[in-house]
Amino acid sequence: MTDTVAITLNINGEDHRVSVEPRRTLADTIRDDCGKTGTHIGCEHGVCGSCTIILDGEPVRSCLMFAVQADGRKLRTVEGLAKGNQLHPIQQAFIDNHGLQCGFCTPGFLMLATSVLEKEPDIADADLLDALSSNLCRCTGYQNIIKAVRQAAIEMRGAGK
């Protein structure tokens, strides 16, 4: 064991002061040290995308970063999407379009889609498909996920105006 390092992660606007070994991944830290278990871990080597979070506005695989690298930075996880009982448009769109079955991959898809649509509200459909191809879903299939994200894109564009 190496010495732990004291860091502060700002997750969904809330500071979490934790002490971690440098080898601890951001994904494990978010779940085990900060208690935000909405972020899922599938493969732990960057392939599945279920650990996707938003780091300073960019979607990242949280299993491919060490928590020490996120010290002092702003993270967003699936827990931050809804405002109280009011679901985020992307969450509602996944329900409306049957974009999930078991739900394992869903937090990753929600954070991926949210960040892409926030960064590029008018994203071309081909680019949206390219972005969505980043994550794996083993049970719903991709058509309903794509439908859901297209619906959310329209709603988020409307809300932005």
Next chain:
Amino acid sequence: MKPAAFLYHAPRTLEAALTLLAEVAPQDGRILAGGQSLVPAMAFRLARPTHLVDINGVAGLDRLAIDGNVLSVGATVRHAAFHKADPAFGVLGALLADVVHNIAHYPIRTRGTMCGSLAHADPASEWCLTAITLGAEMVAKTAKGARRIPAADYFQGIMSTALEPDELLAEVRLPLLANGTKHGFYEFNRRAGDFAIGMALVTYRVENGKIADAHVGIGGIEGSPRRVPEAEAALNGQAPGKVAFEAAGKATAAVVDPIEDTQTPASYRRDLAATVVSRALERAAA
């Protein structure tokens, strides 16, 4: 699937990073750039570095700018910086935007770096193919000084380069392309975002209706990406079109020494080499 323990360093200046690297390199201390190849390797315990020198906070390494007739790409410039073709980079900008969408996935491109790809030197790296095809130059720095390595001397086989353990690839310099230069990229793999089984990048100019200065590069086929002089010879002086493009593909297949893996025999990659070269040429002409 948890990385082994290491000591973490986050220098703020290049001098500090190079001094640290000189100290820790002899004990398998390594640079951490985007982490998109190194962290998976550590998760599998294929890599167990004792120290990581995280260069993400090093001032100045994120420089992306034109220096005379080259585009200089600093060590922390992410793949995603090339998602949209920057008109200031001319034809080269369009070529990089065309290529980048084939590298991994969007959230990996927000972290991974071009220099990290060049240091990692996967045989199927799109940036390694780009560097060799265009004739890039690598700028390697140590605490003692700097040297420039032409792409032709840089790649030394599967995941092996001319970089020494204490050298930091501070910058890659890509030559700008003359206006009107044609470029085409074609990659074959089985799933979106996977590493290429085979790919080709080509550039050429058209002078008096004939192909001039053809560059034909292949990646994923052999241990390192490389240019194929035989294919270039089959193109230069010919009219752009199906006949010349297929001849270049055939010339490539005739000379490659393909790698094999459990799913793909060498004979498959040899055939694929012809196809990716002729399709990249068709795209360039389109």
